[in-house]
Amino acid sequence: MDYNAKQIQIIEVAERLFAQKGFSGTSVRDIAQEADINVSMISYYFGSKEKLIEALFKIRTVESRSRIETIISNDDLTPIQKVYILIDSVIERLMGNQCFHNIMMREQLSSERTPIISDHIMNLKMKNTELMQTLITGGQDAGVFRKNIDFSLMTTTLYGTINQAIATQHFYRKINHLEDLSEEEFQNLMKRKLSQHLKNLFKLTVSNEHQNQH
Amino acid sequence: MDYNAKQIQIIEVAERLFAQKGFSGTSVRDIAQEADINVSMISYYFGSKEKLIEALFKIRTVESRSRIETIISNDDLTPIQKVYILIDSVIERLMGNQCFHNIMMREQLSSERTPIISDHIMNLKMKNTELMQTLITGGQDAGVFRKNIDFSLMTTTLYGTINQAIATQHFYRKINHLEDLSEEEFQNLMKRKLSQHLKNLFKLTVSNEHQNQH
DNA sequence: GTAAAAATCAAACGATCGTTTGATTTTTAT
DNA sequence: ATAAAAATCAAACGATCGTTTGATTTTTAC
Numbered sequence: 001m002d003y004n005a006k007q008i009q010i011i012e013v014a015e016r017l018f019a020q021k022g023f024s025g026t027s028v029r030d031i032a033q034e035a036d037i038n039v040s041m042i043s044y045y046f047g048s049k050e051k052l053i054e055a056l057f058k059i060r061t062v063e064s065r066s067r068i069e070t071i072i073s074n075d076d077l078t079p080i081q082k083v084y085i086l087i088d089s090v091i092e093r094l095m096g097n098q099c100f101h102n103i104m105m106r107e108q109l110s111s112e113r114t115p116i117i118s119d120h121i122m123n124l125k126m127k128n129t130e131l132m133q134t135l136i137t138g139g140q141d142a143g144v145f146r147k148n149i150d151f152s153l154m155t156t157t158l159y160g161t162i163n164q165a166i167a168t169q170h171f172y173r174k175i176n177h178l179e180d181l182s183e184e185e186f187q188n189l190m191k192r193k194l195s196q197h198l199k200n201l202f203k204l205t206v207s208n209e210h211q212n213q214h
Numbered sequence: 215m216d217y218n219a220k221q222i223q224i225i226e227v228a229e230r231l232f233a234q235k236g237f238s239g240t241s242v243r244d245i246a247q248e249a250d251i252n253v254s255m256i257s258y259y260f261g262s263k264e265k266l267i268e269a270l271f272k273i274r275t276v277e278s279r280s281r282i283e284t285i286i287s288n289d290d291l292t293p294i295q296k297v298y299i300l301i302d303s304v305i306e307r308l309m310g311n312q313c314f315h316n317i318m319m320r321e322q323l324s325s326e327r328t329p330i331i332s333d334h335i336m337n338l339k340m341k342n343t344e345l346m347q348t349l350i351t352g353g354q355d356a357g358v359f360r361k362n363i364d365f366s367l368m369t370t371t372l373y374g375t376i377n378q379a380i381a382t383q384h385f386y387r388k389i390n391h392l393e394d395l396s397e398e399e400f401q402n403l404m405k406r407k408l409s410q411h412l413k414n415l416f417k418l419t420v421s422n423e424h425q426n427q428h
Numbered sequence: 429g430t431a432a433a434a435a436t437c438a439a440a441c442g443a444t445c446g447t448t449t450g451a452t453t454t455t456t457a458t
Numbered sequence: 459a460t461a462a463a464a465a466t467c468a469a470a471c472g473a474t475c476g477t478t479t480g481a482t483t484t485t486t487a488c
Contacts, residue, residue: 006435019323020324020325021238021324021325022236022237022238022239022320022323022324023236023239024235024236024238024239025236025237025238025324027474027475027476028475028476028477029474029475029476037436038435038436038437038438039437039476039477040436040437040438040477040478040479041435041436041437042476042477043476043477043478044434044435044436045435048476048477049476049477050476102323105319105323105381106236106320106323108381108382109233109236109316109319109320109381110234110235110236110239111234111235122385125382125385126389129389150407150411152386152389152390153375153379153407153408153411156375156378156379156382156386157371157374157375157378157411157415159378160371160374160375160376160377160378160379161367161370161371161374161375162374163374163377163378164370164371164373164374164377164378165367165370165374167319167322167323168322168339168370171336171339172366172370175340175343175366176366193364193367194367197364197367197371200419201371201415201419204418204419205414205415205418220465241444241445241446242445242446242447243444243445243446251466252465252466252467252468253446253447253467254447254448254449254466254467254468255465255466255467256446256447257446257447257448258464258465258466259465262446262447263445263446263447264446
């Protein structure tokens with residue numbers, strides 16, 4: 001269940017290559033070369049290429065969600081503040097693990113995939129939707145959120161917008177003339193823009209009050 | 215530039231399989247078997263597997279955008295009505311060509327892809343963004359839209375939400391207990407829900423007026 | 429220090445990949 | 459009817475795929 005340094009090195013290289021070229025488009029020899037190991041080490045450590053991507057999903061989906069959940073359950077925060085925290089945490093998570101979420105999006109698009117990975121994704125989505133529902137019904141009970149909110153589609157918009165932004169970031173960078181920014185500066189700018197945009201979207205959509213934008 | 219019936223048949227089978235299993239995950243023998251042709255016909259007609267997917271992109275990206283553009287330029291419509299028409303047309307286009315847009319999303323996620331396809335995608339995105347910008351600046355000039363709108367991120371939300379909804383439609387169907395609907399009924403329901411959701415999102419975001427939801 | 433265990437390697441395995449060949453059949457055009 | 463063109467086919471091509479083998483080196487443990 002836990003992996004040694006060499007195994008983690010292989011997984012991280014595989015993660016990057018799978019994100020770049022897809023699972024089928026990446027050969028074990030590609031991985032071996034980039035990770036500077038012998039090809040047979042992949043079978044030796046993981047059993048197969050398929051088991052390797054499963055190991056990647058195991059590692060990446062254990063990430064502690066509890067931190068966010070404790071913040072969310074804090075009674076000192078207003079419902080809209082909690083939604084804002086959720087938005088920022090999702091932005092941070094997706095933007096901070098672009099390779100892995102690139103792979104996960106690909107797996108979502110595949111109709112035929114190993115059940116183990118489908119279960120991982122289904123599990124994650126379940127938790128995401130539950131969290132969103134908890135937050136929104138909490139705001140509704142407090143009387144500050146509208147009653148007729150499709151939290152399922154709000155979750156879709158939250159994840160869809162961020163995923164789309166990541167997938168088309170080169171395009172976004174070009175049409176907004178941001179080529180002279182460093183990669184890090186651009187990533188931070190995207191986070192800020194997305195945060196502002198999504199918070200505004202949610203505020204106007206879920207809140208009962210009609211405040212002016214920004 | 216134009217293809218005969220047999221070629222189109224091959225392209226359509228390839229489209230379905232590429233969407234299901236990805237480009238690298240689909241072999242030319244898979245395509246030949248499903249299309250009930252000899253393997254060599256693919257090279258014979260298209261030159262290579264790579265040229266086949268390029269042919270698919272050529273066919274699918276010639277679709278007449280002019281119809282929408284003429285509607286949009288109609289002066290009898292208010293700016294928000296035009297935005298609504300754009301939203302519905304994007305929903306119809308993406309939902310009605312799920313296989314192709316599945317492939318296109320995959321291509322967007324790949325950093326290494328043939329320039330021909332990247333150019334097709336870049337071209338499409340350019341036009342989409344320009345259309346959105348035209349609409350929004352039109353509404354701003356008419357004084358009914360807010361001044362500080364990030365039309366680039368609004369486009370991202372529009373396409374991102376629909377793409378995410380399509381990618382996770384099985385999940386959406388499950389958690390909303392819609393398994394007893396027929397496939398066609400479910401697709402129509404999704405279109406309606408998405409239309410309502412996105413129009414509401416845009417109305418609240420771009421419009422100067424603060425009307426109640428729905 | 430030594431034996432067992434783990435790690436590493438080059439090489440080879442059979443399978444499948446995309447593509448080409450060359451013969452054969454079918455269609456087209458006069 | 460006949461010759462040219464197009465379409466179709468089984469077979470084979472070399473390359474690459476994921477995986478295994480078996481020998482060798484390195485590490486571990488007492």
